[in-house]
Amino acid sequence: MPEIIDGNLIAKQIHAELKAKLEKFGGKRKPCVAFIRVGEDPASVSYVKKKARVAQEIGIDSRLHLLPESVSQGELENIIDTLNADDCVDAILIQAPLPKHLSEREAFNRVRPDKDVDGFSCANLGLLCQEDSSAFVACTPAGILEMIKRSGVETSGKRAVIIGRSIIVGKPLALLLSKRGVDATVTVCHSKSENLGQVCSQADILIAAVGRPATVTADMVKEGACVIDVGINRVPCASTKTGYKLVGDVDFEQVAPKCGKITPVPGGVGPMTVAMLMKNTVAAYERHMPESASK
Ligand code: NDP
Numbered sequence: 001m002p003e004i005i006d007g008n009l010i011a012k013q014i015h016a017e018l019k020a021k022l023e024k025f026g027g028k029r030k031p032c033v034a035f036i037r038v039g040e041d042p043a044s045v046s047y048v049k050k051k052a053r054v055a056q057e058i059g060i061d062s063r064l065h066l067l068p069e070s071v072s073q074g075e076l077e078n079i080i081d082t083l084n085a086d087d088c089v090d091a092i093l094i095q096a097p098l099p100k101h102l103s104e105r106e107a108f109n110r111v112r113p114d115k116d117v118d119g120f121s122c123a124n125l126g127l128l129c130q131e132d133s134s135a136f137v138a139c140t141p142a143g144i145l146e147m148i149k150r151s152g153v154e155t156s157g158k159r160a161v162i163i164g165r166s167i168i169v170g171k172p173l174a175l176l177l178s179k180r181g182v183d184a185t186v187t188v189c190h191s192k193s194e195n196l197g198q199v200c201s202q203a204d205i206l207i208a209a210v211g212r213p214a215t216v217t218a219d220m221v222k223e224g225a226c227v228i229d230v231g232i233n234r235v236p237c238a239s240t241k242t243g244y245k246l247v248g249d250v251d252f253e254q255v256a257p258k259c260g261k262i263t264p265v266p267g268g269v270g271p272m273t274v275a276m277l278m279k280n281t282v283a284a285y286e287r288h289m290p291e292s293a294s295k
Contacts (some may be wrong), residue, residue, distance in 0.1 A: 002259040005228075007143075011271035014146070016056055018282050022059045031285035032061040033091040033117065033277070034083045036057055038076070038102065040071035043232075044095045046236040054274050061280055062181075063089070068277045073102055077110050084112040090186055090288050091281040096168070114287055117280035120167060122241070130171060131179045136280050141173035143272025144207065145182065151261060153205065153226045160184040161200050163216070163249070164209030173207065196220070208249035216250040224260040230269050 013225045022031070033055055036047050065079055076098075083089050092115045098104050104251050108116070119138040127135030148155065160177045164170035165188050175217055179186040184205065189196055200206055200220040208216045208232035221227060231249030246265035248265030 002256050002271065003151070003261045004256075005147055005226075005261050005263045005268060007147060007263060007268040007271045010147050011143075011275040012152050013150075014275040015016050015054060019058045021282065026291075027289050027291075029062045029088060029289075030059060031090050032063065032088055032260040032282055033093060033281045034063045034065060034086075034089045035093050035095060036067065036076070036079060036083075037073055037095045038067045038098050041097070041291060044097075048095050051274055052233075054278060058194045058278055058282075060113055060278065060285075069099055069165045071102070073106065074100060076107055080107065080110045083097075084110075084115060087288075089115065090284040091115055091277075093118055093277065095226070108274060115284060117277060117284055119172065119280070125167070125172065128175050129200045136283070137176060137276075138168060138172040138274035139273045139280065140169050140230065140269060141176050142276040142279075144173060144230070144269060145176050147263070147269070147272050148205065148226070148228070151226075153261060155205065156183040156205040159187070159202055160205040160207065161196070161203035162209065163189045163196070163200070164207075164211075165190045166209065177191060177205075210249045212249060213247050214249075214251040216255060218251065218254040218258055221255050224288050225258070225259055226261040227255060227259050228263050228269065231267050232265065232270065247251070 002084055037044055038049050044213055055062045067076060084090050092111045094107050108120035109122055111121055113121055118135055119136040120232050124136045128137055155174035162170050162173055170188055173204055174186045174188045176182060187199060189199055197220040201222055203222060204207045205226045206221060207228040207230060211233060213233045213235055227250055229250040234244045235245050236243060236246050237245040246266050
């Protein structure tokens with residue numbers, strides 16, 4: 001049987017480490033993360049609630065800036081500018097996806113790099129590309145690397161295949177896995193990739209970040225591989241109260257018996273993303289309040 005990598009458990013360990021670290025700080029104020037949420041997309045509502053709850057548990061203050069669906073790019077950027085200038089705000093998170101009329105890229109780039117705990121700005125992506133340790137790394141890729149490391153998965157010289165090339169997951173993850181010290185040999189696949197199954201079947205570490213259930217089937221997985229499922233898909237389910245359940249991009253039942261290690265959905269990558277947001281927020285606070293951090 002494969003080892004199930006328990007993202008909830010690893011995330012809780014990270015929360016405890018951060019809480020202990022903050023308890024040692026003698027700061028005049030707590031760390032503070034500001035969330036910007038536009039509209040009432042149910043998934044975004046639930047993600048921001050979850051992030052605020054975890055922040056509170058760790059000892060991080062949070063603020064929610066709730067903007068109407070109809071907000072203009074200019075109005076959104078005014079809020080970002082205000083938070084950029086606010087010395088009591090360490091971290092800014094713009095919950096994606098934004099409504100179609102808004103430019104996510106411009107919004108992400110507007111966030112001051114030292115408050116960009118999502119790591120989506122061109123400044124932080126550039127620093128990541130340069131392997132500069134001061135980069136804030138996007139939370140999902142950072143969480144994936146952290147869970148791989150903490151689960152004892154060897155990366156050096158291993159073949160990693162990522163399905164998906166988004167700026168949120170696939171691209172920064174490719175940079176992280178191929179950087180010096182991690183040293184995987186990385187292939188990035190996407191919707192135009194030919195022979196996807198064959199490419200995936202060579203992976204020691206296979207990461208699916210597509211957004212389509214059962215994209216990864218058993219024939220695509222090498223015996224003993226580590227499979228990381230990033231996908232979050234709602235599929236109809238008559239036996240749940242909500243009428244749906246969450247599944248990943250991997251056909252878990254079929255794939256798991258072939259794997260050495262595998263992440264579940266839910267309870268895999270999701271909690272790690274939140275844990276990395278907290279880690280980045282504490283790191284931003286340490287930069288803004290160096291006297292407190294060094295106590
Ligand atoms: P995007 O839609 O931005 O990217 C999806 C990628 O998958 C694209 O690169 C696309 O290729 C590729 N793709 C689509 N269909 C196929 C296919 N048939 N074969 C191969 N590649 C394909 O999604 P995100 O990266 O934002 O998210 C991916 C999934 O991860 C979603 O389910 C999302 O909900 C989830 N997610 C989970 C997080 C977590 O914390 N657990 C955090 C972030 C995302 P192309 O570029 O050619 O279009």
